[in-house]
Amino acid sequence: MTVLTSIRDIYLVARFEVLRAVRTWRAMALFVLYGIAATGAAFLFTRLVKTMENALARQMGVPETEVPGAMLQELMGSDTFRSMLEGMVGTSEAVDEILGIPILAIFNLWFGFILIPFFAASASAESIAIDMQSRAIRYEVLRTGRLELVIGRFLGQLMLTAGATVIACLGVWVVGMYMMRGNMAMSLAFWLVWLSIRAWFFSIPFVGIGMAMSQMTTSPAWARVLAVGVTAATWVAYGVARAAEGSDRFGIPADLALQILPQGYMNAMWEPVGWLGSAVVCALLGVVCMIAGFARFARRDL
Amino acid sequence: MIDALRLEGVSKQYGRGGKKALAGLSCRFPAGSICGLVGPNGAGKTTAFSVVSGYLQPDQGTVDILGQGSFSAYQLKGRLGVLPQDAALSDRHTPRELLMHLGRLQGLSAHAAGDETARILEIVRLDDRVNNRISTLSHGMRRRVAVASALVGSPELVLLDEPLAGLDPVQAHSLRDALKGLRGVQTLVISSHNLAELERMCDWVVMMADGRCLREGTLAEVTGQTSRVEWDVGSDVPLERLRSALPGHTLSMDGGTLIQEAPDGALDKSSIEIMRVLADVGIAVREVRRGVSLEQRFIDETATDPKGDTPDR
Numbered sequence: 320m321t322v323l324t325s326i327r328d329i330y331l332v333a334r335f336e337v338l339r340a341v342r343t344w345r346a347m348a349l350f351v352l353y354g355i356a357a358t359g360a361a362f363l364f365t366r367l368v369k370t371m372e373n374a375l376a377r378q379m380g381v382p383e384t385e386v387p388g389a390m391l392q393e394l395m396g397s398d399t400f401r402s403m404l405e406g407m408v409g410t411s412e413a414v415d416e417i418l419g420i421p422i423l424a425i426f427n428l429w430f431g432f433i434l435i436p437f438f439a440a441s442a443s444a445e446s447i448a449i450d451m452q453s454r455a456i457r458y459e460v461l462r463t464g465r466l467e468l469v470i471g472r473f474l475g476q477l478m479l480t481a482g483a484t485v486i487a488c489l490g491v492w493v494v495g496m497y498m499m500r501g502n503m504a505m506s507l508a509f510w511l512v513w514l515s516i517r518a519w520f521f522s523i524p525f526v527g528i529g530m531a532m533s534q535m536t537t538s539p540a541w542a543r544v545l546a547v548g549v550t551a552a553t554w555v556a557y558g559v560a561r562a563a564e565g566s567d568r569f570g571i572p573a574d575l576a577l578q579i580l581p582q583g584y585m586n587a588m589w590e591p592v593g594w595l596g597s598a599v600v601c602a603l604l605g606v607v608c609m610i611a612g613f614a615r616f617a618r619r620d621l
Numbered sequence: 622m623i624d625a626l627r628l629e630g631v632s633k634q635y636g637r638g639g640k641k642a643l644a645g646l647s648c649r650f651p652a653g654s655i656c657g658l659v660g661p662n663g664a665g666k667t668t669a670f671s672v673v674s675g676y677l678q679p680d681q682g683t684v685d686i687l688g689q690g691s692f693s694a695y696q697l698k699g700r701l702g703v704l705p706q707d708a709a710l711s712d713r714h715t716p717r718e719l720l721m722h723l724g725r726l727q728g729l730s731a732h733a734a735g736d737e738t739a740r741i742l743e744i745v746r747l748d749d750r751v752n753n754r755i756s757t758l759s760h761g762m763r764r765r766v767a768v769a770s771a772l773v774g775s776p777e778l779v780l781l782d783e784p785l786a787g788l789d790p791v792q793a794h795s796l797r798d799a800l801k802g803l804r805g806v807q808t809l810v811i812s813s814h815n816l817a818e819l820e821r822m823c824d825w826v827v828m829m830a831d832g833r834c835l836r837e838g839t840l841a842e843v844t845g846q847t848s849r850v851e852w853d854v855g856s857d858v859p860l861e862r863l864r865s866a867l868p869g870h871t872l873s874m875d876g877g878t879l880i881q882e883a884p885d886g887a888l889d890k891s892s893i894e895i896m897r898v899l900a901d902v903g904i905a906v907r908e909v910r911r912g913v914s915l916e917q918r919f920i921d922e923t924a925t926d927p928k929g930d931t932p933d934r
Contacts, residue, residue, distance in 0.1 A: 324698075328726060335722050342713035454708035457676055458719075458770055461703050462726035464694045621676045 328463040332471025336446065337478050346479050349442045353483040356434055357427060358490030364426045365499045371400060388500035391422065409586030416591055421502055423495040424510035431484065431518030432585050436525040436550045438483065443476040443529030444539070444546035447616070451537040456621055465617055473530050473609050480522045484515040517588045520598035523605030524581035525550055531612030534619075557582035579604070624685070625652040625778045625808035626673065631682030632832070633668055642668035644832035645682065650825060652777075653805045657819035657840075658812040659919055660829030666812040667706050669829070670780050674703045687778055699727035702776035704767050706783055706812075712756040716747055716766045719755065720773050727774040734773075741769045744799045746792070761788045768796065772803075779803075781811045785818055797822055816916040820844075826915065828922055835922045846912035847888060852879040853908040858899060866894045 340346035369387035372394050376383045384390060394400045395418060404414045407429040417425055447469065450456035459468055488511040495502040495511075532545040560576035560583070563569035577583035581604055584597035626649065633643040643665045650656045660666050671677040673684055675692030684691045687700055711719060717738055724734035742748045745765040750758060755766060764787050771779050784800070785793045801822055803809060813819050819826070826843045828835040841847045852858075855877040863872050863879075870891060871882035883891055888911075899906060913921070 324728070331722065331725050338718070339711060339713065450711075454705060455711050457674070457703070457705045457708040458710075458723060459726065460676070460694065461674055461701065462694065462698065462723060618678065620671075620678060 325464070325467050328467040329471040329474065332459065332463065332468055333474040333478065336472050336475025340475070340479055345442065345445065346482065349438060349479060349483050350486045353434070353438050354486040354490045357430060357487035358494055360430045360434075361423055361427060361491040361494040362498060364423070364430075365494060368394065368422070368499070371397075384500075386500050387498070388502065391501050395422075408589040413586065413589040417589060420514070421495065421507045421510050423491055423499065423502065424507060424514050427487065427491045427511055428514040428518055428588075431487070431515065432521055432582075432588070435480070435484070435518055435522040436553070436581070437547060439476075439480050439522040439525040440529040440532075440546040440550040441543050442479065443473075443526045444532045444542040446472045446476055446530060447533040448536055448542040449539040451621060452539060454621070460621060466613060469530065469534065469609060469613050469616060473526065473605075476526050476530065477519075477523065480526060481519050484519050484522075485512070488512055488515050517594055517598065520601045521581060521585065521588060523602045524608055525605075527605035527608030528553075530609045534612035534616035553580055553582060556580055623652045624649045625654075625687055626650040626810065627685040628669065628673070629683045629685075631669070631672060631684060632680045633665075633672055633677060634680055642832055643672065643679070643682075646829070646832055646834055647682075648827045648829075648834040648837050650808060650810050650827070652808050654825045655800065655804050655809045655811065655823050656825040656827065657816075657823035657915075658810055658827050658829065659814075659816060659819060659915070661923060662814075663831075664829040665832040666829055667782055668832070670703065670705070670782050670810075670812060673780060674701070674705070676705070699729070699774050700777045702771035702773070702779040704771040704779075704781040704784055708767075710755050710763060710766060710770075712763070713754060715752050715754055716742060716758075716769065717751040719766065720769055723770050724773045727776075729774055737773055737775075741773050744772065745769045746795055761792050764788060765792065765796065775807060778808045779810070781809060783813055784811060785813060785815060793818070816914070816919055820915040828919060830923050836918075840915070841912070844912040844915055844918050848883050848885065849912050850881045850883070850888065850892070851910040852881065852895065852899075852906055853877065853910070854879055854899065854904050854906055856904060858904055859902055863895060863898050866898060867891050 337346070340349075365387045368391070369384065372387060372390040373383040375390060375394055375397055379393070401414060404417070404425070405411055407425065408414055408417060447456065456468075488508075492508055492511055495507045496504060528549050529542075529546040532542045532549065533539075535545065536542050556576055557580050560573040560580065563573035564577065566573070581601055584600055587597040588594045628649075629647050631643050631646045632641065634641045640663075646665065646669060658666050658669070668677065672679045673686060673692065675694065686692060686697060689696045692701075714722075720738040720741060721731075721734045724737050725731060729737060739748070739751070742751055745768055747762060747765055747769065750762060755763060758766065764784075768781065768784050771781060781800075785796060788796060797818065800809060800811070804824070811819060811822065820840065824840050825838070826840050827837040828843070836843055857874060858879050860872055860874065864870070867883075869884045869887065873880050879895075881891070881895065896906070
C-alpha cells in the first residue's frame with residue numbers, strides 16, 4: 320500500500336466518520352450543546368458588561384445604559400475591566416494587543432479555551448470504542464490499516480469540532496448584533512471566526528485524548544469518563560504547575576509540565592503572530608495523544 | 622491443488638487461564654472451491670475466522686492467506702472478504718452508502734464502487750432497498766447486507782460465518798444459489814451449523830472440534846461417497862458369494878441393508894457385480910445410498926473423538 324493509498328483511505332474514513340456522526344445525531348448533539356453553551360455564555364457576558372458599564376456610569380455621573388456596549392470605550396479604559404481582561408488573556412501586554420478586537424470575540428475565544436476541551440474529548444471518546452463494542456469496526460479494519468482508520472477518525476472528529484466552533488460563532492454573533500451595541504457585523508464575524516481557529520487548534524490535544532481513550536476500552540461510556548477525567552486532570556495539573564512555576568523546589572517539573580500540557584500554550588494563543596507556533600505544538604500534542612492510544616489499539620483483539 | 626488458505630498449528634487462548642479456543646488448528650482450503658467449516662458450538666470456527674481476518678492475534682502457528690502470509694490489510698486489500706458472525710452494521714446508513722464506502726476502502730474508484738454495489742445488492746436481492754436506512758430493514762435483510770459487504774469487489778477469498786442464519790427458506794435458497802454461482806471464481810469458506818445446507822453447496826469440508834481439525838477433504842471423501850454404499854434390499858443376501866466376487870471389499874448386513882466399503886476407486890465397477898449377484902438370487906434393490914450424510918459423518922466424528930464435544934449442545 321502506497322502513501323497515496325493511505326491518504327485516500329484516511330480521507331474516506333474521515334468522510335464516513337462525519338457522515339456517521341451526522342446520521343446518528345451525535346454531531347447535532349455536539350453542535351447544539353456547544354452552540355447553546357457558547358451563546359448562553361456570551362449572553363451572560365453581555366449582562367456582565369452592562370453591569371460594569373452601569374457601575375462606571377454611576378461613577379462618572381452619566382445616565383445608565385439599557386443595552387450593553389454603549390460605554391464600551393470608556394469601560395475598556397477602566398482598571399476593573401482591564402484587570403478582568405488580563406485575567407482572561409494572561410498578561411498586560413496581551414491586553415494591549417487585543418484592545419482593537421470586538422470584546423465578544425475575545426470572550427468567545429476565552430470561553431472556548433475552557434469549554435472546548437471537555438466537548439472535544441467527550442465527543443471523540445466514542446469514535447472507536449462504540450464500534451469496538453458493536454464490532455462494526457471489523458468491516459473497516461479488514462479493508463484498511465488500523466493506523467489509517469484511527470487517523471481518519473481523528474480527522475473526522477476534528478472536522479466535527481470545527482463545525483461546533485462555527486455554530487458557536489454564529490450564536491455569539493447573533494448575541495453581539497442584537498443584544499449589544501457597537502458591533503460591526505462583518506468585523507465581529509471575522510474576529511469570531513479568526514479567533515475560533517485558535518480555539519480549534521487548542522481542541523486538538525483534547526480530541527487526541529478522547530481518541531486515545533476510545534482506543535483503550537470497548538465501552539464508550541467508560542471511554543467518555545476516562546477522556547473527561549483526563550481532561551479535567553490536565554486543568555488541575557495546569558493549575559498546580561502555574562502555582563509552582565518559578566519555585567525553587569518544583570520550578571523545573573512545573574516548567575516541564577507546562578511544556579507538555581496544552582493549557583501551557585493557552586496564553587500564547589492570544590499573541591497576534593506567535594499563536595501559530597502554539598497552534599502547531601497543540602496539533603503535535605494531539606497527534607502524540609492519539610498515537611499513545613494507537614499503541615494499544617494496534618495490538619488489541621477486535 | 623493450490624490452497625487459498627492454510628492454517629498450521631494455530632492456537633488462541635482468550636485471556637490468561639481462559640478457554641483455549643484454538644488448539645493447534647491445521648487445515649487447508651483449496652482455491653476456487655466452496656469450503657464448509659463445520660463444528661459444534663465452541664469448536665473454534667468463529668475464532669479461526671477472526672484469526673484469519675486479523676481481528677484476533679494467534680498465540681502460536683501460522684496462517685497463509687492467498688500465498689501472502691498472515692493477514693495484512695495492506696497486502697490483502699480487496700482480496701479478502703469476510704462476513705463476521707456478530708458484528709453490527711452501521712445502521713444509520715443505507716446499504717448503498719455502506720457498501721460504497723467499503724468498496725472504496727477496498728481500492729475501487731467511486732464509479733466502480735457504485736457499479737459493484739448495484740451488482741452485489743442485486744445478487745442478495747436488495748436492489749429495491751438500496752436507499753433505505755439499514756436500521757429500517759428486517760433482520761434477514763440486514764444479514765444480506767452483511768453478506769453483500771463480504772462479496773463486494775469480488776475478493777478472491779471470502780469467509781462467511783453463518784451466512785444463512787436468520788434467513789427465511791426463500792432467502793436462504795436464493796443466497797445459496799448465488800453463492801454456488803461463485804464456485805471456481807472465488808474461494809468461499811462457509812461456517813454453518815446447518816450441515817444439510819453446507820452439503821448442498823460445498824465441495825471441500827473441514828470438521829473441527831475443541832479448536833482442532835478432526836477431518837478435512839472433499840465432500841465425497843468426508844462423507845464416504847467414494848468408498849461406501851448402502852444397498853437397501855430388505856432381506857439377507859449371499860454375503861460369501863459377494864465377498865468372493867469382490868475381494869478387498871468389506872461387506873456386512875445391518876438389518877435389511879447391505880453395507881459395502883470399497884477400496885479407493887473400486888466402487889463404481891463393483892456395483893455391476895453386486896447387481897448381478899442380487900439379480901441371480903432374485904433380490905430387488907429398493908434404494909442405493911452413496912456415503913453418509915455430512916451430518917451423520919459429523920456426529921460419528923465428534924462421537925469418536927476422545928475430546929469431542931457433542932454437537933449443538
